Amino acid sequence: MNTLTLSLLSFLPILVVAIFLVVLKWPARRAMPLAYITAAGLGLGVWKLPFNQVAAATVNGLIVALTLLYIIFGAILLLNTLQQSGAIRAIRQGFIDISPDRRIQVIIIAWLFGSFIEGSSGFGTPAAVAVPLLVGLGFPAMAAVVSGMIIQSTPVSFGALGTPMLVGVGTGLSGDDSVYQFIQQAGIAGATAESVGRPFVELIAQKVAILHAITGTFIPLFVVALMTRFFGAKRSFVEGLKVWKFALFAAFSMTIPYVIAAHIFGPEFPSIVGGMIGLLIVVPAAKAGLFMPKEDEIWDFPDKADWDPEWSGLVESQPDQADVEGKKLMNITLAWAPYLILASLLIITRVPALGVNTFLQSFAFDWSNIFNSTVGTGNIQLLYSPAAIFIVVSLSTFFLHKMTIQSYGLAVKDSCKNIVKVSLPLLTTVPMVQVFLNSQDGLAGFAKMPNALAEGVAELAGSAWPIFSTFIGGFGAFVAGSNTVSNMTFSLFQFGVGERIGVDPTWIVALQAVGGAAGNVICVHNVVAASAVVGLLGKEGLVIRKTLAAFVYYALLAGSMGYAIVWSGTKGWLNLGSILSVLIVVSLVSFVSMQLKKEQ
Numbered sequence: 001m002n003t004l005t006l007s008l009l010s011f012l013p014i015l016v017v018a019i020f021l022v023v024l025k026w027p028a029r030r031a032m033p034l035a036y037i038t039a040a041g042l043g044l045g046v047w048k049l050p051f052n053q054v055a056a057a058t059v060n061g062l063i064v065a066l067t068l069l070y071i072i073f074g075a076i077l078l079l080n081t082l083q084q085s086g087a088i089r090a091i092r093q094g095f096i097d098i099s100p101d102r103r104i105q106v107i108i109i110a111w112l113f114g115s116f117i118e119g120s121s122g123f124g125t126p127a128a129v130a131v132p133l134l135v136g137l138g139f140p141a142m143a144a145v146v147s148g149m150i151i152q153s154t155p156v157s158f159g160a161l162g163t164p165m166l167v168g169v170g171t172g173l174s175g176d177d178s179v180y181q182f183i184q185q186a187g188i189a190g191a192t193a194e195s196v197g198r199p200f201v202e203l204i205a206q207k208v209a210i211l212h213a214i215t216g217t218f219i220p221l222f223v224v225a226l227m228t229r230f231f232g233a234k235r236s237f238v239e240g241l242k243v244w245k246f247a248l249f250a251a252f253s254m255t256i257p258y259v260i261a262a263h264i265f266g267p268e269f270p271s272i273v274g275g276m277i278g279l280l281i282v283v284p285a286a287k288a289g290l291f292m293p294k295e296d297e298i299w300d301f302p303d304k305a306d307w308d309p310e311w312s313g314l315v316e317s318q319p320d321q322a323d324v325e326g327k328k329l330m331n332i333t334l335a336w337a338p339y340l341i342l343a344s345l346l347i348i349t350r351v352p353a354l355g356v357n358t359f360l361q362s363f364a365f366d367w368s369n370i371f372n373s374t375v376g377t378g379n380i381q382l383l384y385s386p387a388a389i390f391i392v393v394s395l396s397t398f399f400l401h402k403m404t405i406q407s408y409g410l411a412v413k414d415s416c417k418n419i420v421k422v423s424l425p426l427l428t429t430v431p432m433v434q435v436f437l438n439s440q441d442g443l444a445g446f447a448k449m450p451n452a453l454a455e456g457v458a459e460l461a462g463s464a465w466p467i468f469s470t471f472i473g474g475f476g477a478f479v480a481g482s483n484t485v486s487n488m489t490f491s492l493f494q495f496g497v498g499e500r501i502g503v504d505p506t507w508i509v510a511l512q513a514v515g516g517a518a519g520n521v522i523c524v525h526n527v528v529a530a531s532a533v534v535g536l537l538g539k540e541g542l543v544i545r546k547t548l549a550a551f552v553y554y555a556l557l558a559g560s561m562g563y564a565i566v567w568s569g570t571k572g573w574l575n576l577g578s579i580l581s582v583l584i585v586v587s588l589v590s591f592v593s594m595q596l597k598k599e600q
Contacts, residue, residue, distance in 0.1 A: 001446070007456020009046055010449040013039040013436055014479065017524060022545055027538030028425040028528050036432035039449070043435055048443035056373035057438040061431030063367070063378035067385060068124070068426055068529050073419045074390025075128035075533050079136055080411035081394045082338060085401035088136040090335035095137060098286050101298045102139065103224040103243045107250045108286070109134055110147045111220045112278040115155040115254055119271030120346040122159030124481075125386045126152065127530035129342070140301060141313030141534040143231040145543050148530055149521055150223050150550045154216030154255070155271035156483050156517035157208050161350050162267030165208065168487025169513060170201045176492055178499065200506075202266050207510035209262035209270055212517070213255040215558045218588060220247040222550045230546055231311065233302040238595045242299075246291040254278035272347075310542060314418050314535025330401070338397045345389045360384040375438045422532035425540065429525045436479055437489070450476060450489055458497050465497050466563040466577065469508055470555040473515025474522070481525040486516035503566035511562040518554035521547045557584045 013035045020031035040058075043049040082088045095105050113133075114126040127148045134144035157164050173179045174195045183191040183200050190197025224247055225240035232239055258274030265273070286292060293299070301307070349356050360383040367378040382388065398408045440448040447455065454472045461468045472494070476486025494512040498505030520526055527540050527547075536543075563577025 001444075003452075003459050004456050006446055006452045007454075007459075009042060010453040010456075012042060013432065013449070014453075014475070021524070021541040022548075023541075025541045028524070028540045029428050029538070031541070032425070032428040032432055032524070036428070036435065039432050039435045039439075042449070043439050043442070046444065047439050047446050047449070049439060049441070050373070052371040053373045053375065053438065053441065054435055056370035056375040057434040058431045059367075059370055060375050060378045060438070061434035062427065063380060064434065065423075065426040065430040067380050068430070068525070069419060069423055069532075070380070070385055070387040071124065071128055071390070072387075072422065072426075072529060072532050073415060074385075074387035074394070075132055076418050077411060077415040078338070078342075078390045078394045078397075079132035080414050081397050081403075081408065082335075083136060084407040084411045085397055085403050086330045087335040087338065087397070087401060090330040090332055091133075092137050093329060094332045094335070098283065099292060099298075100300070101243075101293055102301060103227070103240060103299050104246060104286060104292065105137065106134065106139070106147050106223055106227060107220045107243075107247060108279070108282060109137075110151045110223060111250055112254060112275050112282060114148065114151045114275070115271050116275030116279065116343065117346070118152070118155040118159040119161070119269070119273075119275055120343060121350065121386050122156070122161075122163055124526055124529050125346070126155075127526065128386065128390070128533055129339075131530050131533055133339075135313075135534050138301070140231055140307055140311035141531075141536045142311045142539060142543065143227055143301070144534060145527070145530045145536055146230070146546045147223050147227060149527060149543065149547045150226065151219060152520040152523075152526065153518045153550070153554050154212045154219055154258075155275065156520050157212060157513050158205070158258075158262070158267055158270040158272075159483070161272075161352075162205070162269075164483040164487055164513060164516065165201055165205045165267040166198075168484035168516070169204055169491050169509060170196060170198075172488040172491030173200075173495060173509070176495075179492070179495060182495075182499075182505065198266075204506050204510050204513070205267040205270075206262050207507060208513045209259045211510060211514045211558050211561060213259045214561065215514070215554055216255055217248065217251045218553070219550070220251050221592075222553070223247075226546060226550070228299065231301060232299070233306070238598065239299050241592050241595050242297065243291075243293055244592060244596075246286075246293075249285070249291050250278065250282050253281040310539055312536075313531070314421055314537065334401070337400060338393050341396055342389060342393045345392065346386065349384065349389065357384065360388075373438075374441050375434070418535050422535055422537060425528045425537065426525065426532060429528050430481075433479055433481060433525060437485070450479065451493060454490060454493055458493075463501050463567075464563070464576070465501055466503070466508060466511060466566055467556070467559040467580070469494055469497070469511040469562065470515030470518065470559040473512040473517075474519030474551060474555050477516045477519025478523050481523050481529075483513070483516040483520060486519060487513055490516075498566075507562055507566045511559060514558045515555050518551050518558070521551040521554070553584070553588075557581060560584065 016035045016038050020026045110130050114130040117126045117129050131144045131148040188200050190199040225237045228240035229237045254274040257277040258270045261273035262270040363383040365380040436449050476490050477483050494508045495505040498508035522544050527543050560577045560580035567575050
């Protein structure tokens with residue numbers, strides 16, 4: 001079977017997702033089983049996979065879904081605990097004291113706080129923290145999910161202390177002779193025949209940081225513009241674009257220290273340092289009124305009675321117990337203490353030098369070689385999972401905020417009810433993903449479906465590959481739900497294509513990593529998980545439709561810049577990539593300018 005035919009067949013499960021979930025707006029619980037049947041059918045009928053391979057991938061998918069549900073339960077429990085204790089009431093007032101403007105609040109929480117949490121933990125934790133916090137502050141559930149998903153781009157490559165780079169790229173490139181020879185010829189230290197070594201990964205990470213910093217400049221503006229367009233009374237981009245000065249200020253406050261950290265400290269710290277320094281710069285500046293909207297231009301959502309029914313989920317902002325009992329407003333430091341404990345525990349448990357992570361990872365359920373197949377180990381980490389930390393912080397809050405057993409019991413009861421209702425979408429989504437990813441070793445001898453699809457695109461793209469490389473990275477994350485898995489799957493393939501077309505392959509791998517991060521914006525099971533945290537059931541396709549433009553922008557601009565860079569030596573800087581990059585930026589600036597002039 002030729003490469004293009006195999007590539008088209010590999011695309012079929014994704015096409016089913018696109019048609020039924022995104023275009024026809026079917027809920028994930030109905031659309032994803034069809035995608036699963038398509039992937040399993042192709043695996044058994046075309047790839048000639050053994051039945052036990054498909055069954056093992058399915059079971060592994062259910063195990064992964066259970067790990068996600070564990071995290072979601074912990075996130076919902078923490079939110080409900082903070083609502084019952086009165087902390088959310090105080091945090092809400094604290095943000096009103098900074099600014100009651102929802103555009104300012106979403107930039108601070110989603111972009112800056114979310115970036116810090118991403119750097120600390122990754123793997124969907126920012127959505128589990130920032131999205132329910134936004135809902136607790138009175139954001140519509142869908143607005144919170146869309147905002148939380150869009151920022152899952154710039155900080156992701158350095159999430160979980162650099163896991164997508166150190167593990168994803170490092171593992172994906174290790175053990176290959178061509179990569180080892182390239183490193184030796186380049187005179188980069190630290191490489192062996194089995195491992196590319198840290199210095200080589202750091203070199204790629206520095207390039208990733210530069211591409212992210214430039215492309216990520218407009219992400220806070222995307223967040224506010226899409227929020228006012230889809231969830232404002234006037235349904236207008238303009239209301240979001242009016243805070244462009246503050247959005248760019250917040251962007252640079254994060255991305256400049258982010259790039260510096262990548263070059264000085266390595267892949268572990270860009271997102272943590274960028275998010276933390278961004279908060280330290282932006283919050284005081286906002287309090288001082290720098291770049292802030294005027295009092296008569298404060299923006300808020302419509303009255304809740306006027307919300308579109310599709311905006312709301314099962315987990316909404318509820319009256320705090322403190323409100324009901326008429327209690328005094330909690331001290332703001334005490335209210336934020338659970339989140340400070342959460343951030344501290346995430347860092348402590350994930351810094352390898354402290355050794356805590358090794359201890360916690362020893363408490364896990366493992367199922368190796370499921371059904372005697374080549375499918376990886378099914379694993380549920382009972383204590384290392386962010387869920388365990390959420391639960392510990394929730395219990396700490398019970399004592400710290402001096403809650404009653406009755407109010408804490410209500411938080412637990414509501415959380416249990418919600419997790420039962422949101423479980424089905426994930427249980428139908430992740431098995432399809434695992435079958436798609438584990439479609440290797442069939443009797444037909446074909447490459448697994450993600451690689452077969454990528455090879456077809458590469459054959460068509462030729463020298464224009466850099467522009468498409470980010471979309472392949474994004475496709476990997478869209479399917480796998482992980483930038484790390486996307487990098488492990490495609491880094492070596494991307495490196496090989498770079499050498500084949502005669503350009504610096506490290507830039508192509510960097511584009512893979514950037515695209516893989518951007519793919520989180522539209523990733524199916526990340527959207528399902530983030531939606532499940534706030535009980536936004538059956539509306540996953542609507543979320544992806546709203547975030548798709550942000551992904552296309554991110555992948556296209558980064559890919560265009562990559563093309564300009566890798567071909568600058570032979571084609572000069574005035575090439576297709578630089579022209580596309582300028583057109584994209586000019587188009588964005590012109591759009592903002594035109595929208596703002598209409599309002600004057």
